[in-house]
Amino acid sequence: MYTITIIAGARPNFMKIAPIIHAIEEAKSSGEALDYRLVHTGQHYDKNMSGSFFEQLSIPEPHVNLECSGGTQAEQTAAILVSFEKELTQYPADLVLVVGDVTSTMACALVAQKLHTKVAHVEAGIRSGDWTMPEEINRLVTDSITNYFFTTSELANDNLLKSGVEDNQIFYVGNTMIDTLLKQRPNFKPPEVYNQLELKPKSYIVMTLHRPANVDEESQLKAMIDEIIANTNDLPLIFPVHPRTAKILERLEVSHPRLHMVAPLSYLEFNYLVENAKAVITDSGGITEETSVMNVPCMTLRDNTERPETLTLGTNELVGTNPKAIKPYLEKLFEDQWKDYKTIPLWDGKTAERIVSHILNFESN
Template identity: 45%
Template sequence: MSRSATRPTGEAPAVVHVTGARPNFPKAAPVVAALARAGVDQRLVHTGQHYDERMSEVFFRQLGLPEPDVDLGVGSGSQATQTAAAMVALEELFTAAPPRVVVVYGDVNSTLAAALVAAKLQIPVAHVEAGLRSFDTTMPEEVNRLVTDRLSDLLFATSPDAVAHLGNEGIPADRIHFTGNPMIDTLLANLDRFDADRARKRHALSGPYAVATLHRPANVDATEDAAALVAGLHEVADQVPLVLPLHPRGRARLEEAGLGRHPAVRVVEPQGYVEFLSLVRGSELVVTDSGGVQEETTVLGVPCLTLRANTERPVTITHGTNRLVSREDLPDTVREVLGTPAGEHPAPPLWDGKAGPRIADVLTGFLR
């Protein structure tokens, strides 16, 4: 179930970080680095929820994260299967060497699994990216966020609205810490590596282009939804070439719906962190249903069209380039964006590249 840790199993670290999917890694990297500078004994656990090399291992190399001490190899499966497998493996790990704090990131199934196991073992939980709310419980991520926040002892919020949500839900104020967004720490630290010219050359792009990344169940699970999405993307490609790094989730459904049949749609494999953001940086706009991409485009100043009815990141609309759009409105909105000069947007508060050290300061204080 897991490969052996570099640390002896019986030796309990002060902090265990649990990551499982590619959105976790840019959030964890600044926190791990800041705690290392503070001399905190820590262990990095990868549940293996994303197990393809392009979906996880390349991120460890590019972000300078240490090789995981433990890789649980959970792999794919249904929500219940994946969460249960992670819980069983994490319970074994935490029981053998109970850490003083378990740090979880974001809203993936591994996040929920680690929070549940730690809480039942009476191990404090720290949630990085707490308080985000879409208020749409049809999204599995929203359920994961709600439960994880309820179980957490330390809640690190990336935006003022997240702080407000936690307060409205009755979370004591002394548990809530507004620290900013550690994923933006990673983006700003790597800004010089995002080479748009190299991305154009790699994908044989000679002029303007757009990027799309789509995988949410509401967009890709049902045959009729996938067909409507593909029709909308083809209308976008009528206006501007479209590069689509295709997530394994929903790939078959979108390909069956004819995604790649348009001559201006380029379906490519999932990209590494640097490769993907290089592609985004050089694009005219991004079409997405991803949460993290809304934040990254906000900082890069690239127009973002989020193909959802809601977002748990409204700060990317009030302080960024993001707007919500329906499948029906997508082609007209793309036309509008392409015809409008890019404007200036103020950065969201505390998205300044220093969130990782702020989180580490709170954690070291808690450990003391």
């Protein structure tokens, strides 16, 4: 029996691993000697991650939650190292599979290699070039100690080859986040705010801001929101906001009749909101992937992106972090001049099948 320990540390990780679990279950039902253990490091506490969350994704609840939430970057990394070492010692595996770029990804890869266990990294090779982002450090460290690299784009392959990774270790498979999006799209459902405000398709804008560079610098955050409000005509702005950011906005006395701040939404509700929006304004990387595939205009309030394919083939534009740069993009949107989605290769809903097919080859070799 070939056993895989699958790591998830934050809510988006579960969207990425759900299709891989489905593909493993499919392989098992076809008689393959394959099994897995799902480990939640508990890195991010999220009250929305109840039993219904796992039900929505059609995956079982994790076998264990290591409950390593809170603390500084160093404290959290240390807690995950200690807890996952005990976990992997008690439940050895042939392969530890990590996804994305959170602290858990890096820490669990490190533990696995120290215990002489092979590591596979899903979403390997993506780079922003911005070393001030904790995620970029996590990507660099993880990819320096990975055995098998599952990539989302040709550019990610090139990044890995330039860093000295052997060609036969790289597997260009596509994007598991899009597997989940395409599978769950028929199940999207309107959140309460959609009905409360009697929203109509393409008649509102969705905002998400969470990066410290945007939300911790108070004058910057206020200037950005003021600029968005000033240039969105009469459209409602729906802003699912983290409680920490909400406190900052309260202190800044940011309010406007068109600005509707709501609690964080479930995956199915949030993507319903996005799919029907006129546009999305965000500083998230993952959302740029989903908006592209759903052909929804997207503006990224960052100076760099680790997902350049969303710029060249998707609906995403890199606005930057200067609030004054926002207006021309909104003008372009209201003039109906926005670009359409051109298909991104292998973002077709079959990525997880390809990953499990490669893992079965590792086993046979």
